[in-house]
Amino acid sequence: MSFSAFLFYVLAVILLASAVRVVSARQPVHAALSLVLAFFTMAALWITLGAEFLGLALVVIYVGAVMVLFLFVLMMLDVRQTDQSPRWRLHLVPALVVGAVMLAEIVLLIVNGTRTKTESLETSASMENTRELGELLFEDYLYSLELVAVLLLVGMIAAIVLTHRQSRFAKRQEPAEQNAVRRDDRLRIVSMQAETETEDDTVHSSEKREH
Amino acid sequence: MPGLEPTLTHYLLLAAALLVISLVGIIANRRNVLVLLMAVELVLLSANLNFVAFSAYYNDLSGQVMAMFVLATVAVESAVGLALLILLFRRRGNIAIQTLDVMKG
């Protein structure tokens, strides 16, 4: 067993363990921290596969930004952990069964798959990885990249719009409404009878009302 | 049966295990939406592992490019998801999944 193999197994075990911890931790904070560990481990795995840039990006973006966001939210919301319901195990059993069957099937598919090759993967990382990636990204996949950028922008706007609260106390002008104003909105001319109501009229109208 | 040296198969199996763990987490999770989002992160992470592994296997960087796009998408997903989570919390005071049943027929 070579070192790289050893490294793979160690990292795999850590990855799976942290993943299990993510989904099973009682405290969401623990789950989030486990997820951080899982990201780290995954970054390491990628680096062993020669994807240094991607691994580092994962660490920087996810561990540095996304997970921090998660933790912020977690703290901001002050989620009080309700206890696991007593039927937790009841739910778990079908989930585990389905999971097990699924895993078995995937394993079978992969092991019997035509693409299964026994030679070890090319792990000779060259220093050119980042450059090559950049070239690919900005030449062949330029439009896709632009699209992803737009997607990020849209996601950002969406998050802001969704969470942004209008302050009740802020005073601001609405130029559109100001421009759209019409005369009728401001001035209402009411046509009224001249106020010369006599005695007879009063009697008359009261009679009418009775009818 | 694969040998001990890590091959493509090993990576794929690892990704599958990760996927199944996170799926089980999604199904069995009754606590809060936040953990659900984290499990979804794990699902996409396992997908990314496949991309990178295939990229190495075929010696083609396109797989890594795809992984990068997925990362970006996941980032957007978590941002919007968290925003929704905040809205949900504001409206209901908690984020427990069991209380989310407005879609009940």
Next chain:
Amino acid sequence: MTMMLALIPLLPLFAALFAGFFGRRVPRHWSHWVCCAAVGISFILSAVVLYKVVVLGFTEINVTLYTWLDLGSTKLTIGFLVDPLSALMMVVVTLVSFLVHVYTIGYMKDDPGYARFFSYIAFFTFSMLMLVMSDNFLQMFFGWEGVGLASYLLIGFWHTRPSATKAGMKAFLMNRVGDFGFIVGIGLLFATLGTLNFGEIFARVDELQGLNVSLWPGLEWSLLTVACIGLFVGAMGKSAQVPLHTWLPDSMEGPTPISALIHAATMVTAGIFMVARMSPVFEGSDTALSLMIIVGATTAISMAVLGLVQNDIKRVVAYSTLSQLGYMTVALGASAYSAAIFHLMTHAFFKALLFLAAGSVIIALHHEQDLRKMGGLRKLMPITYVTSLIGAWALVGLPPFSGFFSKEPIIEAARFATVTGHTYAYWALTLGVFLTACYTFRMIFLAFHGAPRYGASSHGSHKASHKEHHEAPKESPKVVTIPLIVLAVCSVFAGILFITPMLFGDYFGTSIYGNYVAHDAMARLYANWQGVLHYLLHAFQTLPFWLALAGIATAWYFTLSAPTAADRLVKTLGAAYGVLKHHFYIDAFYERVIVRGTHSAASWFVRGGERFWSEGVLVQGTTRLVQWGAQSLRYLQTGYLYHYAFAMVLGLLVLMTWWGIKK
């Protein structure tokens, strides 16, 4: 020739259209002038045709007017077949119709629906002529239904009376029951021979011999028998044979002229005419002949019995019509078609006469029809009396009146007939003579003899409203009496003059076909035939003559000599009298069982079929099923995220499994 033949039915049609559309806008008398003139010309033309047929020897004139429908395999045409049979019928129909038209001028004088009435009877004449002149079943059916429609409209002429509209409807429906058989009979002949033309059917009728038809898979009958029974059912409806007879007494709700024209002289004999016309077909089926002879005899005797207990003058005549139609049907069954037609002709004259005379009495008594409120009219209405008496003698069959010459051969034919049931028919008819004499003279005696009873009722509480009854009844105007006299003359002489050519000569030629070997009644009659005079003298030795005299004597005893005896007899008979009074409960049976049964079946169909099954089960049931399904599926939508996730994963799993298995 074609033109002339076409004019015969079309003139009354145009008159009917004129009276119908313009009758209310033009002066009243225009209607009757136009109609009488049209029918009169028709009569003259018919007489010319008869003359040509009889004297000039055009034995068969067959003209086609136009092709009604071309079915490819055959052409259904509208045309005329004029042979001695139809020529005779044309003359009888137009003559009686013309006299009734004239009579109507007097009878319906004050009716608000004067023009409408003329329109209807002219239309009736048109339809009846189409019927008798037709050369194919299609046109015959047209006339057949046309006269039915006219009858329906005329019975319900006084449409504000519920009983009149009901009687009209009853007549129509009973006739439709007959038509049901008629149309099936026509259908069978058409299905086998592929034509509706009489000539072609007669020419190929031998092909039908021995053919069977399966009524239902497995049940086979002789085709000819089924077809003949079908046709005869049609005749039963139209000619009011038991058990489809109940509409005819009820049809007396209509004005009297139409009772004379339609329900005595012409329309009701259409069935007889049709069977005679179809004689080549009927000769092929002994079963059908046997059925006819039995049905006819039953009608003759049972209706005569009922005639005894009627108090309405028109109903007495109506039951006598039914009975006489039974005689004709027996003649048909005995294969003595010429005798049937001969009786049809004489009956048309004396029965129309009796009806018109009854109508004359009714006008004189201001629409009083109850015999118990008549009496003693002999002196006041001499013409009516004498003509009635002639009609009654003719009806009873006293020599030398026409009824004798036509009825006697029928009774003889029944005796000589060979088909099953002829003995029964012979005795029924013989006894029928006695009964006929009884009820006819009971009517004559009650109406014209004895003390007047019409004034008695007016002394009651209805004094003011019956004021006009105080005026003594007087003889009807000339428009009424002249038709009576003409018909009386016909009733006297028609028999003695025409018996030789019609029964024993070759008047009918080939227009009536009898299988004189198998059914030799006519042949045996002919063997005994020794001339009119001998026949007359021979009459005094026969049973029917003495029975008729006995009948008259009985009637005299019970009405004039000892009126109380009748009441005693009624008391003695008790229950049997009740049965007669209720017309053997046949009407009640139809009313209670058939009509109510139909109604309850209909409402059951509505409740069970429409409301429960169609609306309840099919429509609402489907709705409920969908609702129930939706309700059930609702529970799948728990609203819990993890359930949806689980379902998705499960779906993924299934998909993977499927892929795995496929691999």
Next chain:
Amino acid sequence: MNVPVLSLLIWLPIIAGVAVLAVRNVDGGRPSRWLANAAAWAAFFIAVYVLCRFQSTSAAMQFSERVMWIPYFGIEYSLGIDGLSVLFIGMNALITLLVIAAQKAGSKGSYLSALLITSGLTYGAFSARDAVLFYIFFEAMLIPMYLVIGVFGGAQRKYATTKFFLYTLFGSLFMLLALFYLYGVSQTFSLQAWHHLPLSLYMQLILFGAFFMAFAVKTPMWPLHAWAPDAYAEAPTGAAIMLASTKIGAYGFLRLLLPIVPDAAQVLAPWMIGLSLLAVIYFGFVALAQTDLKRLIAYSSIAHMGLVTLGFFLFDAVALKGAVLLMVSNGLVVAALFFCADSLEKRLGSYRLTDCGGIVKAMPWLATLLVFFAMANIGLPGTSGFVGEFLVILGAVGYQLGVGLLAATVVVVGAAYTLWMVRRVVFGPVTHSSVSAITDLGMRERLLLSVLAAVMLGFGLWPQPLLGMADASITQLLAHMALSKL
């Protein structure tokens, strides 16, 4: 000259209908009525032109128009008429004209527009030679009808119109599947090609079921009739007439079902005959128990349609000719009876039989015409109703005496409910106080009903011209049905 006559016939009323809708509120609705009448007259004259120029000796499609419409699927805008269509085109033109002309001042423009559009679509369905085109016209007719019943109908209109729509749509979906299957087999939507397409018996039976669902609902046949009495009774008179008189369902049997799956039709004929006889007797009895004039007419029409379908499945030339003539006649009779019912309702405010009675005194014109139409409904010789009924019964007796006997019961049952209706409505004492105060038919109603009466009488006395137009096509259809497609 190559004028697309049929297209003109189809699209003129539709475009006019849209135009009427557009101007419905202008000047109190007068222009819209004027436009609708003009369009109906124009369509009528075009139809008359078609009838005159029609070559009755030929069974081939005439006035053909073919334009490729959706080339990818081979769907053509293909029109043409043969002897079967031309009769119904003529009848549709007459009925549309009368229905539109019967509208008095004050009727809604949107109603007229819907009637016109329906009429145009009906022309389309009768002249379509492409299955998809037929299906589109067939289905599109639902939309204006659905709206008209739902908006202008009687008290139960919402229920009636929903039921009508669901039933009809449900039935035609099966037909759509059948069309897809046939396209899959033949790679064309041309009806002509399908007529000669060999199909296994098993497949024919399935296709029969699919077509049967569509046309049996539309015809309607027992037990798929539940929509019809409600729809006929609740629809405003014009719409009820358009619905009941056009006979598009029965036409579908002739144009699609019988020629495309003749062997299945042969196999299933005993069942179809049974269903038809059941309809004749059952609906006759049901009609007898009706207390509502319009429902009675509706059931009477359905009972007569039983006789029509009986004529289809006897596979006999006489019966088939009779069935076609009966379709035409029944369309006219039903229209006339609905018009009479409408005239009564306008005066008495009710369709209930118990509210009428003794109208002959107050309305002699209506009474006379109603009696005439009743006689045509009964099938009295001399009226158009007789011809078809008589021929179908003749055919039935020839097929099997038992079938003939059952079919001939219509002679009695039909007379029973019709006469009962006449007796309750026309004759008898005046039971309702308003009867004595009403006025007789106006000039317009009189003219309208007299035209119908004249047409019925004309065809009753001389049906040969009517049959002559269709004869060649019917003969060809019969010859075609006799050939096995297995």
